[in-house]
Amino acid sequence: MPFPLPLETLVSKPVMFLIFGVIGFAFGFVLESAGFGNSRKLAAQFYFQDMTVLKVMFGAIVTAMVLLFIAVRLGILDFSLVWVNPTYLASGILGGLIMGVGFIIGGFCPGTSLVAMATRKIDGAFFVLGVLFGIFVFGETVEYFYDWWNNAGYLGRLTIPEWLDLPVGVVVVAVVLMALFMFWVAEKLEQRYGGRDLSKEPRWRRYAAVGLVTFAVSVIVIGMPTTQEKYARVAAVKDAALANREVQINPGELLDTVANDTLRVVMIDVRPEAEFNQFHIAGSQNVPLAQISSILPEVHARQAVNTVFVLMSNDEVAATDAWKTFQAESVTNAYILEGGINEWLSTFGEEEGDIAQVALPSGDDSLCFSFPAALGDRYAAADPSPHEWTLDYTPKVKLEVKRDKSGGGCG
Amino acid sequence: MTTALDHPRKTWRDRVFGRPTRPYIHPYLGGLLLGLVLFAAFFITGNGLGASGGLNRVIVFFEDIIAPAHIDRVPYLLKMAGGALNPLDDWVVPLVVGTLVGGFASGWFSGRLQLETNKGPHITRRTRWLMAFIGGSLMGYGARMARGCTSGQALSGGAVLSVGSWAFMFAVFAGAYALAYFVRRLWN
Numbered sequence: 001m002p003f004p005l006p007l008e009t010l011v012s013k014p015v016m017f018l019i020f021g022v023i024g025f026a027f028g029f030v031l032e033s034a035g036f037g038n039s040r041k042l043a044a045q046f047y048f049q050d051m052t053v054l055k056v057m058f059g060a061i062v063t064a065m066v067l068l069f070i071a072v073r074l075g076i077l078d079f080s081l082v083w084v085n086p087t088y089l090a091s092g093i094l095g096g097l098i099m100g101v102g103f104i105i106g107g108f109c110p111g112t113s114l115v116a117m118a119t120r121k122i123d124g125a126f127f128v129l130g131v132l133f134g135i136f137v138f139g140e141t142v143e144y145f146y147d148w149w150n151n152a153g154y155l156g157r158l159t160i161p162e163w164l165d166l167p168v169g170v171v172v173v174a175v176v177l178m179a180l181f182m183f184w185v186a187e188k189l190e191q192r193y194g195g196r197d198l199s200k201e202p203r204w205r206r207y208a209a210v211g212l213v214t215f216a217v218s219v220i221v222i223g224m225p226t227t228q229e230k231y232a233r234v235a236a237v238k239d240a241a242l243a244n245r246e247v248q249i250n251p252g253e254l255l256d257t258v259a260n261d262t263l264r265v266v267m268i269d270v271r272p273e274a275e276f277n278q279f280h281i282a283g284s285q286n287v288p289l290a291q292i293s294s295i296l297p298e299v300h301a302r303q304a305v306n307t308v309f310v311l312m313s314n315d316e317v318a319a320t321d322a323w324k325t326f327q328a329e330s331v332t333n334a335y336i337l338e339g340g341i342n343e344w345l346s347t348f349g350e351e352e353g354d355i356a357q358v359a360l361p362s363g364d365d366s367l368c369f370s371f372p373a374a375l376g377d378r379y380a381a382a383d384p385s386p387h388e389w390t391l392d393y394t395p396k397v398k399l400e401v402k403r404d405k406s407g408g409g410c411g
Numbered sequence: 412m413t414t415a416l417d418h419p420r421k422t423w424r425d426r427v428f429g430r431p432t433r434p435y436i437h438p439y440l441g442g443l444l445l446g447l448v449l450f451a452a453f454f455i456t457g458n459g460l461g462a463s464g465g466l467n468r469v470i471v472f473f474e475d476i477i478a479p480a481h482i483d484r485v486p487y488l489l490k491m492a493g494g495a496l497n498p499l500d501d502w503v504v505p506l507v508v509g510t511l512v513g514g515f516a517s518g519w520f521s522g523r524l525q526l527e528t529n530k531g532p533h534i535t536r537r538t539r540w541l542m543a544f545i546g547g548s549l550m551g552y553g554a555r556m557a558r559g560c561t562s563g564q565a566l567s568g569g570a571v572l573s574v575g576s577w578a579f580m581f582a583v584f585a586g587a588y589a590l591a592y593f594v595r596r597l598w599n
Contacts, residue, residue: 004457017505019455024509025516026448027460027562032517034441039529039543041435043598046591052438057565059442064449064570071454081457085559085568087575092564095557096579099550100586104594106546107529109561110554111462113547114507115514120428122528122536123543128466130547135467137548138555139474142487149556160572171572183439205439 003077028115037116039107039123046104049194051186058179066215069172073222075233080330086301089153106130157301169220176216180209227293231328238327242320248338251347252391254310258283259386263399264307268295270322271313271341275367277374279355281312281344282383289318292325299331308397312337312344317365333399342368347391349381430522449570458502459567463551463560465507467491471498531598542597557582 007016034056035041044050071077103109108116108127116124142149160175161168190196231238241247249257258265267284269276276286287295299309309331313319319336326334337344342361349355349369359368377383421429436444452460468491475482475492482488492498518524530539554560557579559568565583568576 003454005455007456016502020502021505021509021512023448023452023456023460024506024511025513026451026509027445027506028510028513028515029517030441030444030448030513031510032514032523033436033521034438034445035435037514037518037523040531040598043531046587047595047599052435052441055438056441056445057561057569059439060445060449060566061569063443063446064453064566065572067446067450068453068570071450077454079571082453082571083458083567084571085564085573085576087573087578088558089575089578092557092575092579093582095553095555096564096582097586098553099557099560100553100583100588101590102546102549102551102553103583104546104587104590105597106543106550107598108543108547108550109462110466110550111460111510111560111562113550114462114510115517116529118511118514119518120524120526122526123530123539126540126543127547127550130544130549131463131466131551131554132470132547133544134548134551134553135463135555136470136474136551138552139467139471139485139488142555143485146486155574158574160574160577163574168572175572202437205437208439208443 003071004081027111028118031112031115032119036112037119037121037124039116039121039127042109042112043104043107044194047193048189050196051190051194054186055183058182062176062179062212062216065172065175066212066219069168069219070215070222073219073225075225075229078330080296080300084157084159084300087153087155087158088149089155091149091152093153102134157297162297167220169217169223172219173213173216176212180212183209227325227328231324234327238324242323245338246396247323247334248316248336249310249396250338250391250393251344252389252393253395253397254281254337254344255348255384255386255389255391257308257310257397262306264304266299266302266307266309268292268309268311268322269313269341270311270318271367274374275314277376278367278371279341279345279369279375279379279382280377281341282377284312284377289313289322292322296325296329296331299326300329303332305399307333308399309334310337311335313340313365314342314367315340315361315363315365317363333397335397340365345369345381348384348389349379352379352381355379355381427519428524430519430524432522433520435521445566446570449566453567453570456502459563459570461503461506461559461563461567462510463554464501464503464563466551467555468498468501468504531596533596533599539597 007019035052041050042053045053068077072079106127108124110131113124113127113131117128161171187198191198257263267281269280269284269286270289270292272288273286280286309326311319311322311334316336316339319340323334323336345355354372356370357368358370361368449460452458471488471491474488475498482492528536528539530536557564564576565580569580
């Protein structure tokens with residue numbers, strides 16, 4: 001069974017909510033057990049007396065990170081389906097600074113204040129009321145800086161290994177070593193400012209550190225599966241879908257899908273740039289096949305319940321290759337334009353005098369039309385009106401129900 | 412012969428609120444366990460943890476009852492409660508409910524359910540409550556601006572190595588440390 005589980009389709013909604021409830025229960029239980037229901041313990045972090053916040057937070061981050069990337073590398077967890085908070089540098093940093101100020105004044109963060117309130121800490125309850133008030137005010141004021149909030153420093157789904165162009169394993173090991181160094185500094189600070197007797201600290205923490213580093217190094221050793229290896233795992237199903245023509249959509253269906261206001265259609269033209277400049281469908285973006293992997297982070301970030309990706313080339317060869325890459329990387333709702341641009345022009349280009357068919361489709365993915373000039377999408381056939389065309393086709397677009405992850409969480 | 416006085420009957424209040432207090436678990440053990448919970452969340456559901464998102468939906472739920480027309484004018488609110496959408500119909504809501512129940516269960520188990528206000532020795536309880544409310548408001552505002560709180564951004568995004576989450580995390584610590592000296596009377 002591939003993880004994460006497709007909970008929406010696998011179980012009923014009450015069961016899904018129960019699963020999240022159980023995860024929440026464990027979350028709350030651990031937070032309280034670690035002392036996060038006590039504001040004084042949390043605030044002591046910022047006077048170097050008790051570095052529990054740092055130890056628990058970074059301990060949790062490195063533990064989860066190491067397990068996560070081991071699972072990814074063993075092929076049992078699909079990282080493309082894991083929600084990675086998109087990067088909005090400006091609002092993230094400003095919001096973070098505001099939260100830091102709120103943290104030291106109020107003594108909690110939202111999650112810990114819930115636990116404090118649940119254990120009858122009155123300051124925790126006042127903090128929760130404050131959080132609700134702050135959230136309300138944000139909802140009422142966000143419209144004044146909506147553009148800034150949505151665009152400033154937006155980098156999409158970007159991970160540190162991608163940003164630094166380093167192997168994932170190297171970054172994982174570096175983060176673990178950084179965390180261990182921070183723990184060591186934290187203990188020295190506690191000794192100095194909090195009067196902690198380090199000789200009473202348990203010895204197992206050293207073994208735990210060694211274990212953590214060992215696991216982290218194994219991420220480097222195991223190695224990341226390639227796109228080909230990932231496709232091999234799903235090849236049986238996907239090749240059958242290709243052979244049965246389940247994912248090749250007729251030009252008429254593409255036209256109607258684009259015209260459907262409830263759907264967002266992302267058209268990706270994988271031909272070389274020169275051919276794209278000759279003619280392309282209005283609204284399509286050019287990503288030559290060789291560069292298709294580079295847009296995957298953006299594609300994953302834009303994935304949503306109502307988003308359809310349509311890949312196209314002159315015929316279907318290059319588009320099919322791109323489609324296989326999308327399948328290997330778990331992009332849902334991806335389709336191929338049937339017959340490619342050639343078929344599109346045969347359908348919509350007959351009244352376009354300037355465009356002449358110079359060859360018959362031969363199956364080798366070459367362009368069968370000639371154009372008077374490289375006008376891109378400034379031909380009538382690039383943007384046909386859906387009202388003027390009624391075409392018969394077998395509808396093939398089936399939206400796979402996926403939870404819109406961006407709508408939830410803290411995001 | 413035993414009498415009722417030898418074995419005073421425990422009321423339910425004693426059983427819930429009067430249990431002996433246990434110490435907190437070791438921070439590294441806490442980190443390890445929290446990491447396992449976080450990993451389990453990602454592994455099973457593909458989502459991390461969250462808190463402020465759930466509170467957000469509670470607020471929008473009430474806004475939607477009081478002023479539904481207002482919701483329809485603000486795109487930010489529309490996404491959660493527009494038309495027939497129920498803002499509470501989201502995975503983060505049961506997660507937050509679970510967090511409350513889990514916190515209570517741990518407090519019960521370890522005898523930490525005392526009704527009290529944790530504060531520094533030099534301020535009154537009223538001051539502490541006011542500061543908690545003000546700090547909470549800033550937290551709530553900042554968390555929505557940053558699209559996540561310590562749980563949803565720092566922990567979850569940190570574990571999957573999101574660039575924005577790490578920048579956010581350092582910003583939180585920077586903001587708190589920068590101000591800590593000036594508000595030391597609140598805590599010490």
